[in-house]
Amino acid sequence: MVGTEVLIAGAGPVGLTAAIELARRGVACRIVDALPEPPRYAKAVGIQPRTLEVFEGLGVLRRMLDASLQLRGQLVYVNGAEVARTELTLPADVPYGFIGLPQYVTERILRERLAETGTRIERATWLTTFEQDDSGVRAVLVDADGEHTVDAQFLIGCDGAHSIVRKRLGLSFGGAAFAEQYMLGDVELDWSLPRGYVIRSTHRTEGVTDDLLVCIPLPGRGRYRVSMLVPDELTTAETPNPDQLVHGFEGGPTPRLHHIQAVLDRLAPEPVTASKLRWSSVFRISHRIVDAYARGRVFVAGDAAHIHPPTGAQGMNTGIQDAHNLAWKLALAVSGDSAPKLPASYDAERRPVGDEVVGRTVRSAREGIGAGESDLDFVIRREAQLLIDYRDSPIVARAADRWPGLRAGLRAPDAAGLVRGAVTFPIRLFALFGRTDHTLLLYADDSAGTEIGALADLAAAARRRAHRHLDVYLLAAPGARVDDTLLPVVRDRDADFAKAYGATGAAAYVVRPDGYLGYAGWASSIDDLTEYLGATFR
Secondary structure (H helix, E strand, C coil), X not given: CCCXXXXXXXXXXXXXXXXXXXXXXXXXXXXXXXXXXXCCCCCCCEECHHHHHHHHHXXXXXXXXXXXXXXXXXXXXXXCEEEEXXXXXXXXXCCCCEEECCHHHHHHHXXXXXXXXXXCEEECCEEEEEEEECCEEEEEEEEXXXXXXXXXXXXXXXXXXXXXXXXXXXXXXXXXXXEEEEEEEEEEECCCCCCCEEEEEEEEECCXXXXXXXXXXXXXXXXXXXXXXXXXXXXXXXXXXXXXXXXEECCCCCCCHHXXXXXXXXXXXXXXXXXXXXXXXXXXXXXXXECCCEECCEEECHHHCEECCCCCCCHHHHHHHHHHHHHHHHXXXXXXXXXXXXXXXXXXXXXXXXXXXXXXXXXXXXXXXXXXXXXXXXXXXXXXXXXXXXXXXXXXXXXXXXXXXXXXXXXXXCCCCEECCCCCCXXXXXXXXXXXXXXXXXXXXXXXXXXXXXXXXXXXXXXXXXXXXXXXXXEXXXXXXXXXXXCCEEECCCCHHHHHHCCCCEEEEEECCCCEEEEEEECCCHHHHHHHHCCCEC
């Protein structure tokens, strides 16, 4: 029997994503969670376009879309007057939009997918301590039967804002707490405002916001997750020390329907009645980030690594993408095919992302999303998490001189209108990606002199250097004369690929399993491509 190769503490959306990604690559992982049952509240409710691309790779996209509501935009009111209306429209190169889905549904779908891999969650089981050396991690778990010792190659802490893994690893968690307290409620509203729009309404006195209402639509007739400032009768007396870690739901009295109705009466854009309160809570917010996402063989992800205001639905999405970035690297390390420093690239790539998200959500919480910014397309793409850039990563190739195409480090865009033999309808570029291995995309335009034999030799050398963890496709311009007996050929019938990637001549792109470009350059140098692969593969 194969022992534990990766131990995951925490079975929320971040831990589940990590476990699915590892298990579908054949990694023997264990996932434990202190809660005896999954939570049943709508904590995180917004899912970003980039996360939907991740869910496509995990094999859960259809289930997520079936259960969700499309988020179409945002209406902003100040002192009762509409001051802004944002439409969440994305350009044609982005395959998915924004959706609203209660976190407990997201987790249920991910749990079902994890079960399909044969991996079960060990509930009412929590990690208490661990130690590590160069060969692995020894962790102590506690369940109803007492203490157990588990040996693993790696440990991932996805155990939330009060993470035991983070504390035992000795990571600092710098930041501060917001003085304000908030309340959440899951209710139905009978107003006539357009469905699918987030409603943000504030009251300002002399330019200072002193009252707040945010309503995020959820699937179901008139259903919203509402958040607002806590009334005096529910406010705890203590003001948190700025250095104190207070984040999440608090004990004590929970908001009742009349508390929520009182805020609606003050701030709703039109008269409205709230009903069917499913769940409510009082919560506080802190903003913090660790000084390192990893030490040795132990990693932290999601709220264990970064916490911040929920503005713009960045938290869960950022955590899911932490796990997505880390899992394929650990899977290669477990297989023995990774370069020694590949797991360490997780910190180099994801900590700058977390730092930017924490800073931005703090500003957005106080000023509103995109306040003071004029480029709406940029704001929407950024909030959709489509602009993440790993250009400074140690495993991303630097651009060659005078390279005209899309630069390595960026998200690999989709492209439509591709055709290939034996397929009677156009396909998408994303449909070519296996999502477990790297993908080498070679491009040949219709200029004279493209040597298919040389491209085939390049592909063969790259596959050897990647220990065969590499799929290869030749994207050919409509007029390119290429031999489909040497490489799988896909025609760029509508030139969508060439436009999206800036491809010309003979070019080469390597798309990583997490959907980012690790390499982009001319398809003329085997040495450049294999040198890049050497940073990822042993």
